[in-house]
Amino acid sequence: MNRIFTKDAIIDIGFYGGLAIKAINAVMEVLGGxxxxxITPDGLSQIIRQIALPELREDPTxxxxxxxxxxxxxxxxxxQASIAVYMLLHGATKLAIIWFLWxxxxxxxxxxxxxFAVFIGYEIYGYMHSQSLLVLLIITLDAAILTLIILEYIRLKKIR
Incomplete structure (x- = not known):
């Protein structure tokens, strides 16, 4: 009986699925940057207020x-400029890496x-200061993708 989901197929699905998720995230970072x-800082503040104030009227906490x-x-x-440059560089770097990996x-x-190891290190540093569950989720996702990159690299080296 042929197995549809071989170890290599599972790695491939995870690898390309992870790259697709990271690519979407990278595009969002570039667009955000x-x-x-x-936009000016005042314009950004106004947008945030327009989003936040109606919600805070419903739930002030x-x-x-x-x-x-x-x-x-x-x-x-x-x-704002520092965050914009960071988002642009981080997103563009990820997009380039993802393209070459693909x-x-x-x-x-x-x-x-x-x-990716440097990114994870920076994220861990950020988590230590923020204790944010979102950052912890991002660290976990990046660690899984790093593992898939390593497994795919080992697999490709065997083939070539």
Missing amino acids: VMLML DPVMNYLLGLCQNFSSST KKILWTYPLAMGI
Whole structure:
């Protein structure tokens, strides 16, 4: 009996599925960075207020909306520019790596492993300060994708 889901097939599905998720995330980061470059801090604060205030009227204790509102009160143009540049560079770097991995260009795999390990290290550092469950989820996803990159690299090296 043929097994449909061989070990290699499962790795492939996870690898390409993970890359697709990371690509969507990277595109969103690039678009977010571009938007932050184009909008003024006052404009951003106004958008956040328009989103947060109606929600806070319904539930004044909403932690997410209170956090967003607090952010816009202390948001300088230099902070906004720093975040925009970070988002653009982080997103563009991920998109480039994902493109090369998708094309199965072998030299990209060790580079991707190193870059994703650095990203994970930075995310762990951020988690230690924020204790955010969202950051923990991102760390877990990135660690799973890093594992899949390693497994795919080992598999490709055996084939070639």
